[in-house]
Amino acid sequence: MSFPAIHLSGITKSYSHLAEKKNGDDIPDIEVLKGITLDIGQGEFIALQGTSGSGKSTLLHIIGLLDRPTAGVYEVLGQDTSILDDDRQSDLRNQSLGFIFQSFYLIPYATALENVILPGLYSGKPRSELQARAEFLLEQVGLSDRLDFKPSRLSGGQQQRVAMARALLNEPDIILADEPTGQLDSSTSSEIIKLFHVVHEMGRTIVLVTHDEEVASAADRIIKLHDGLIAEDILKG
Amino acid sequence: MIGPRLGSRIAGMGLGAIWAFKLRSFFVVLGVAFGIASLTLIVTAVDGANRKAMEMVEMFGPDAALVFGGNFMKRAVNMRTLTLSREDARRIKESLPGTYQVIPMRARGGQTIKAGNKNYQDVLIIGATANYAEAWNWPLVEGRDITDDDDELGAKVALLGDKPARELFGDESPVGRVIYITNIPFQVVGRLSYRGFSGGGGSDIDNRIIIPLSTLLQRYNLDRKYFRALRVKFHEPDYMDAHTDNLRSLLRHLHNLQPEEDDDFTILTADEILKFLAMFKGGLTIFLGVTATIALLVGGFVLANLFSISVSERAEEIGLKKALGAHNSAILFQFLVEACALTLLGGVLGLFLGLGLGQFLSRLDILVIQFSWKAFFMALAGSQAVGLIFGLKPAKLAADLDPIQALRGEG
Structure with missing residues (x-):
């Protein structure tokens, strides 16, 4: 496998202010990303840092195929994403990308097990296989006694662990995490970071957005964004 | 495309959501049930009127006429009826x-x-x-x-x-x-x-x-x-x-009537009776039809409204499912399944409600009702039409949500 997990070249993203432009004023588009060129190798653990407004969330959304760049080339696992239609992008999200969010986003009326199975339901794998895999993953994150619990009966740390199990269900190559410890206290967040290490050791590529230095220090490589450009790219020895 | 396995899984999710959002489900079912009840009542009542008309004609005899003294249509004052x-x-x-x-x-x-x-x-x-x-x-x-x-x-x-x-x-x-x-x-x-x-x-x-x-x-x-x-x-x-x-x-x-004079008798035949009944039935059909249509529309708007609100409330769920790889068509399908399952439930409830009401009215001698499979199928078809037509817009709204905005809860 010679291609990088993620290849970004000259990625820009602008938002136009259509509403204000109606008045005839020439308000320039807001450019959130101003040309990001970046290769992330397979198996790398990256922390994406930056102040708010630096464009780190936008970049993560583009990497996660939730948003399209205004210009530039984005290849994920050697696949040029610009030629993919919405459904193919959905399939790629389903098969190759795993998302972990700051506020967990578990479905409140479904059990922990059902939440973990969810991405598998869209994949077409047989139910028995999904069930076994979900139970295995929940055991790995230490929740084998909470399979039938609804999210409201789980603590924040437990909810995030369910979300991590869900992200791993379809065995994606890349895990994308957006402030995964943002709503957790420090002891819970260090448990979550430990899990990220485990996931990393399994050979997965991880891109983690955080503003927490301690969390960032868990990564092999720290990329700092400033004003829509890469300001620093620190590879730890 | 959505295959049978994915289809049944999404349908399962939809049914789960129906159970999870009980209050929404309850109001949609009720709203649709009233509409379908009126539809059932009109179909059975019109069929009942038809049956009664056929009975009357049968009884009267297609080969017979009944002549009455006096003119029913132009009943002049003091006109003799014994003619x-x-x-x-x-x-x-x-x-x-x-x-x-x-x-x-x-x-x-x-x-x-x-x-x-x-x-x-x-x-x-x-x-x-x-x-x-x-x-x-x-x-x-x-x-x-x-x-x-x-x-x-x-x-x-x-x-x-x-x-x-x-x-x-x-x-x-x-x-x-x-x-x-x-x-x-x-x-x-x-x-x-x-x-x-x-x-x-x-x-x-x-x-x-x-x-x-x-x-x-x-x-x-x-x-x-x-x-x-x-x-x-x-x-x-x-x-x-x-x-x-x-x-x-x-x-x-x-009777030595001159050409300019009206008949002083009235001839009734099965045809005349049918014409009269058709007039009566036409009035009944229009009245009940308008009522049933309005009731169905009200049910449909209740559904469309509650579902639009539901899409906003469940924006995070929708955004998440998209992030996890659900196609837009899968989201659309799930909301249509939710709408149609609820209207089906409303349809069945409305069918029984309508039949019960019809029974009650026929006991009171106000209406004659006649149950047929036509009423059954019209109730089902009507409820599914309401689900599809009024559920489509909210379902499209959900399917077209931008995943990032949806995850922020901006439905």
Whole structure:
């Protein structure tokens, strides 16, 4: 496998202010990303840092195929994403990308097990296989006694662990995490970071957005964004 | 495309959401149920009206006409209603082509009859000439019809309808027994079969006794020349239009009516009855149809509104599912499944609600209802149409959500 997990070249993203432009004023588009060129190798653990407004969330959304760049080339696992239609992008999200969010986003009326199975339901794998895999993953994150619990009966740390199990269900190559410890206290967040290490050791590529230095220090490589450009790219020895 | 496995999984998610959002589900089901209930009521009521119309026509006979004295359509003040004479009847029988029965009739309502120690009040007594039962296509269960001899002799014989026969004699045969009509003894010679047709408003067609016309006229001291109605039966019902035209011409001639004068009689045929019923039914259909449409629309708007709110409330769920790889079509399908499952439930509930209401109204003699599979299928089809039409917009709204905005909860 010679291609990088993620290849970004000259990625820009602008938002136009259509509403204000109606008045005839020439308000320039807001450019959130101003040309990001970046290769992330397979198996790398990256922390994406930056102040708010630096464009780190936008970049993560583009990497996660939730948003399209205004210009530039984005290849994920050697696949040029610009030629993919919405459904193919959905399939790629389903098969190759795993998302972990700051506020967990578990479905409140479904059990922990059902939440973990969810991405598998869209994949077409047989139910028995999904069930076994979900139970295995929940055991790995230490929740084998909470399979039938609804999210409201789980603590924040437990909810995030369910979300991590869900992200791993379809065995994606890349895990994308957006402030995964943002709503957790420090002891819970260090448990979550430990899990990220485990996931990393399994050979997965991880891109983690955080503003927490301690969390960032868990990564092999720290990329700092400033004003829509890469300001620093620190590879730890 | 959504295959069967993915389809059933998404449907499962939809059913889960229906259970999870119980209040929304409850209101949608209720809203749709009212609409479907009205639809069911209208379909069964129109079918009931149809059946009743067919029964009436069947009973009346497609080969018969009923002539009344007086003009129903242009009822002038003081117009005579006793315009049909025995002479008219004789002439029609002799000279109108195609006729084979002409039976003049008069009636006295509200008579009290007696048999043994039993009294029965408020019976309609009809005086008719021979072959009354045959003329009305009304089979006898036992005994015989009125004959020419009975009428010529003014015999005190009676043909009992089902109601007085049961009231006076129960399960026993009335034939050969004696009844007293206002203290005059009559011998029962026959019994008409049960027709079980109520004309609405409590009048019962089986509540009648037929005696020879001449007997009625003598006993009640009625005018001997004129009678109230005339039953005419024709060969070849295919030519009913021509028969009625001939009958009208003949009667106008016999009554010496000038061309500018209106008829002083009214001819009723099965066709006329059908026309009248169609008019009545048309009114009923339009009224109930408009009501049912409005009720269905209200149900549809309730659904569309609650689902739009639901899409906003569940924006995070929708955004998440997209992030996890759900195609837009999968989101669309899930919301359509939710809408159609709820309207199906509402449809079934509405079907029973409508049938129950119909039963209730028919018990009260307000409506006649007739259940058919048509009502069943229309309820199901109607509910699914509401689900698809009014569920489509919110479902598209959900499918087209931008995943990033949706995850921020901005539905």
